[in-house]
Amino acid sequence: MIPRLRRYGTVCLVIAFMLSGPAVAFSSSPDSVGVADEKMEAAAEKAFEEINKKMSEAQEAYYKPLTEAREKGLSDKEMEKIELDPELDPVMVVGPEMLKTIDKYAGTDAALGACDQMLALAGRSESAGWMAEKVMSALKAHYLKNEKLVDVLRYSHYCSEAMAPAMCDFLSVVVSESPHREVQAAGCYSLAKIKGKKEETRSEGLALLKKVQDEYGDVSYGRSVYADKVKGDLFEMKNLQVGCVAPEIIGKEISGKLMQLSSFRGKVILLDFWGDW
Amino acid sequence: MYPHERSLVEKYSADPFAIVGINSDSSIEKAREVVEKNKINWLSFYDGSPGGPISTRWNVTGWPTIYLIDAKGIIRYKDVRGKEMDDAIELLVQEAKAEQAAEKSK
Incomplete structure (x- = not known):
């Protein structure tokens, strides 16, 4: 079984060589291209690892007031009053360096992962919106295909x-x-x-x-x-929008009794999908 | 979340307001235990799992998900939280009370 698989692999390799004919002619050997890509990928991975370390540190610094408050045993209400310093927002602190590194290693998988991370972070914060737009330009330029x-x-x-x-x-x-x-x-x-x-x-x-x-x-x-x-x-888009009549729910209450949502008509309802996990 | 919701039920005990839950815990025994342990003072449909029929129909993919429905049964707010949620409840309860008063005086 194993030798047959090996032979199959060799045949595929030969076909791959034939298909990539013109490209081979321009580069010294197809292997060296692969090695260069791998080197670039490895360098990118290393660079983003460094930045992610900085990101974790920045996050720790940003959330420090909350961590300290929790250690002191403050209540949820008191915790809500704590304002975090927007200048310490990890996206604002580390984001610009992340963008530069994405540019430098554009095309690698590691940079694509970093784009994903940046969109998630910057796409939800208004002051970092410009960074999300930069990421989208990078994606359009290097990852569209x-x-x-x-x-x-x-x-x-x-x-x-x-x-x-x-x-x-x-x-x-x-x-x-x-x-x-x-x-x-x-x-x-x-x-x-x-x-x-x-x-x-x-x-x-x-x-x-x-x-x-x-x-x-x-x-x-x-x-x-x-x-x-x-x-x-x-x-959801047709029936669960603000202004729609809430669809009926009929089912069993936790106690086992039958219950229906419409029987609460006349009352304001806080409908809460919850679970204890 | 539980203490705050409990306090809402208490605050509006004389008003047209109710919390209706859709619980997605993995077993009904677990759900009953949670209700007892946390002194939960509102009713909940039991949905069996996060992929239960009610959650699926309502396209719920994150927990908790919140809808505020007015006294006429119309969805008025989706996924409001914290102070925004409390203010919205207050507004809807006052609206419902004003309508009740108007009905009575007819």
């Missing part, structure tokens, strides 16, 4: 409202330019979710969700597929 872009898109709809217009522009470019269906689907889905948040653009959001359902229904989303994922989103 990259399959792994999907990892960055997955949570992009959780961006702040201020960030939403820039994010929508970016996602539209991704949907039309990416050659990978997984990336297109993730981009289209996130775009739909952002458009669906606001009443003015909700119909656009619904149309995009339907596009995801029709064109990308078979594309996998975690352990499921987009066709299933989108069902819940369509229901």
